[in-house]
Amino acid sequence: MKTLELLNYALDDWYRASAGLAEIQSAVTGETVATTGSRGLDFKAMLDHARNVGGPALRAMTFHQRAWMLKDLANAVMARKEELYELNYQTGATRTDGWIDIEGGAGTLFSFSSKGRRELPDGRILPDGDMEMLSKGGSFVGQHVYTSLQGVAVHINAFNFPVWGMLEKLGPTLLAGVPAIVKPASATAYLAEAAFRIMIESGVLPKGALQLIMGSTGDLLDHLTLQDVVSFTGSAATAMKLQSHPVIARESVRFIAERDSLNASILGPDAGPGTPEFDLFVKEVAREMTVKAGQKCTAIRRAMAPAEHLDALEDALRQRLAKVKVGDPREEGVHMGALASRDQLASVREAVAELSRHARIVAGDPDRSPVAGNGAFMEPILLRSDDPWGAPAIHDVEPFGPVSTIMPYKDLDDAIALANRGMGSLALSLFTFDPAVAQKFVLGSGAYHGRMMILDRTSAKESTGHGSPLPVLVHGGPGRAGGGEEMGGIRGVTHYMQRTALQGAPEMLSKVIGQWLPGAAKPEGEAHPFRKRIAELEVGYTLKTGSRTVSLEDIEHFAHFTGDTFYAHMDEEAAKANPIFDGRVAHGYLILSFAAGLFVDPAPGPVLANYGLENLRFLEPLYPGDTMRVELSVKSTKLRNEEMGEVRWAVFVYNQKDQVVASYDLLTMNQP
Numbered sequence: 001m002k003t004l005e006l007l008n009y010a011l012d013d014w015y016r017a018s019a020g021l022a023e024i025q026s027a028v029t030g031e032t033v034a035t036t037g038s039r040g041l042d043f044k045a046m047l048d049h050a051r052n053v054g055g056p057a058l059r060a061m062t063f064h065q066r067a068w069m070l071k072d073l074a075n076a077v078m079a080r081k082e083e084l085y086e087l088n089y090q091t092g093a094t095r096t097d098g099w100i101d102i103e104g105g106a107g108t109l110f111s112f113s114s115k116g117r118r119e120l121p122d123g124r125i126l127p128d129g130d131m132e133m134l135s136k137g138g139s140f141v142g143q144h145v146y147t148s149l150q151g152v153a154v155h156i157n158a159f160n161f162p163v164w165g166m167l168e169k170l171g172p173t174l175l176a177g178v179p180a181i182v183k184p185a186s187a188t189a190y191l192a193e194a195a196f197r198i199m200i201e202s203g204v205l206p207k208g209a210l211q212l213i214m215g216s217t218g219d220l221l222d223h224l225t226l227q228d229v230v231s232f233t234g235s236a237a238t239a240m241k242l243q244s245h246p247v248i249a250r251e252s253v254r255f256i257a258e259r260d261s262l263n264a265s266i267l268g269p270d271a272g273p274g275t276p277e278f279d280l281f282v283k284e285v286a287r288e289m290t291v292k293a294g295q296k297c298t299a300i301r302r303a304m305a306p307a308e309h310l311d312a313l314e315d316a317l318r319q320r321l322a323k324v325k326v327g328d329p330r331e332e333g334v335h336m337g338a339l340a341s342r343d344q345l346a347s348v349r350e351a352v353a354e355l356s357r358h359a360r361i362v363a364g365d366p367d368r369s370p371v372a373g374n375g376a377f378m379e380p381i382l383l384r385s386d387d388p389w390g391a392p393a394i395h396d397v398e399p400f401g402p403v404s405t406i407m408p409y410k411d412l413d414d415a416i417a418l419a420n421r422g423m424g425s426l427a428l429s430l431f432t433f434d435p436a437v438a439q440k441f442v443l444g445s446g447a448y449h450g451r452m453m454i455l456d457r458t459s460a461k462e463s464t465g466h467g468s469p470l471p472v473l474v475h476g477g478p479g480r481a482g483g484g485e486e487m488g489g490i491r492g493v494t495h496y497m498q499r500t501a502l503q504g505a506p507e508m509l510s511k512v513i514g515q516w517l518p519g520a521a522k523p524e525g526e527a528h529p530f531r532k533r534i535a536e537l538e539v540g541y542t543l544k545t546g547s548r549t550v551s552l553e554d555i556e557h558f559a560h561f562t563g564d565t566f567y568a569h570m571d572e573e574a575a576k577a578n579p580i581f582d583g584r585v586a587h588g589y590l591i592l593s594f595a596a597g598l599f600v601d602p603a604p605g606p607v608l609a610n611y612g613l614e615n616l617r618f619l620e621p622l623y624p625g626d627t628m629r630v631e632l633s634v635k636s637t638k639l640r641n642e643e644m645g646e647v648r649w650a651v652f653v654y655n656q657k658d659q660v661v662a663s664y665d666l667l668t669m670n671q672p
Helices: 043-059 063-079 081-090 095-119 164-175 186-201 236-243 246-250 276-294 307-322 342-355 412-420 435-448 490-494 506-513 552-562 572-577 588-599
Strands: 008-010 013-015 022-025 032-036 126-133 141-148 153-156 180-183 210-212 229-233 254-258 263-267 300-306 360-363 381-384 403-409 425-431 449-455 497-504 542-544 607-618 627-639 645-655 660-670
Touching: 008 043, 008 186, 022 186, 032 186, 043 141, 043 180, 043 210, 063 081, 063 095, 063 164, 063 186, 081 095, 081 186, 095 164, 095 186, 095 276, 095 490, 126 490, 126 506, 141 506, 153 164, 164 180, 164 186, 164 229, 164 490, 186 210, 229 236, 236 254, 263 276, 263 412, 276 300, 276 307, 276 403, 276 425, 276 449, 300 307, 300 412, 307 360, 307 381, 307 403, 342 381, 342 403, 403 412, 412 435, 425 435, 435 449, 490 497, 497 506, 552 588, 588 607, 588 627, 588 645, 588 660, 627 660
Parallel strands: 153 180, 153 229, 180 210, 229 254, 263 300, 263 425, 300 403, 381 403, 425 449
Antiparallel strands: 008 013, 008 210, 022 032, 126 141, 141 497, 360 381, 542 627, 607 660, 627 645, 645 660
């Protein structure tokens, strides 16, 4: 293929490096496929552009507008995915590997787009939790909120997933309203640059939202501030060097690190040969060794089994790995391609040499290339240590390639201790059909691992596997893994926002956050709220209904009609004996049904459907002869699409003493 000249993207334009270009070689052939460099860039100007142009433009958008933008970016990537697959082969990755990277990256954007529209308000401030009462009279309250940081997110990415690794960071960053400067790893930078170019050419991003550095970051970190974020994926050594930068320390710059991780997978004591869990374990360890040629931060580096099953495990893995075909990832039937570069191949061989001083190689030859030529090919390497506590290297040295070490454990406590000996990981998997084993492992090991997968025969068919980070779950881990956290749904968005405690009057805070709070004004009008479209509904707009008396006949009829003849509704003496009630009481669901009868306007109109209740609480009993009335207030609104949106109503049911009998949030779908 023609050698690509990779360009930087700064200040909304493409820039060639002024000098000092570095060559990037194909992982398959060793031939030069691209040149890259960043010399001549003004890094301070890039940061200023992001802060002064990109940030204001993104913060002017609502969460929902940003979410739709993410969907457009994902669609753009998917529309041109074949261009990316062509480049993907040069990284040594198979089509299947590329699917994880390319379509998995787009899928992450789709996920954040969907969650943003479903779970975030159609505004620019994110309320966090419930209002806190700070005064006896209710005129002074507190409310936590998130607002967008007013700086830049600097994303420093790894070589192994050049597309997914970029998009999994950009999804929550852009949804939070923060511009980003992306610095991909050089070995696979040509694939990252192509995906980045697709997003720029989509035309959906505001000016200054994204910039790209295709080489050294120069003095970029010297100009960071307290409003900036550095999100890093790579080695522990580089992470520690970056974290110790004096500006990052002085300005308390947020630093999110995802780094080395000696992930463990454990065969449960109940999962011996012949069980479905044993077969699943063998399959998963082999897969994690060979997908992406083992170049995954979540790959299984340490596989543990009961001592009595270790021989059987070794035999099964050796047989399975012997069937793995290593070769040119374009060729049909190839299961595993090359490592990303010759440098990476040398690094893995060096790590295996260190491990082999503490464990013996039982499958594969690290010094033999299974493919002729100058590519970065390597056989899967399986090691075995029969004394895992006497072999520190297997817990401390990460071979970032198709390498794993099997080892025995004595009992479950020993297995937990061995898993934790990795000193913090991104992912752990446990193969067991025994809930007691699973619970003990979670209690003993959960604090050391960012994600734990418990796999058995019932979940295997639909499982995403040990090593698959998902946008809705946190990705990160303690200790050696970096102590950071990415994704995790909306949790990941808040990493790029500031949480602030607001204090003030309910009416003031309600206006600030765009959501009705208890104690805020409840304006009324002649029009029933069900007659108003979303655009016409004012937050706090309230309907106060008339009253209805609940009779004993109502309670008995409801009981027989529904079949709910619980004693508290039907037996006066038994109800009085209950420490909560003074006698027979109305059903909670009778109260809800009668409440709807009081506030519903039945004629066709903007309200399309009731689709749920949330936060329902019954606070006071309603006795025969009591009256009830309802106050229905608009709590918040948000559009789902051009045809409908969600209205959240605050509903309070009162008795004749003005005591709150029940409260809940009613959710309806309404016309915009």
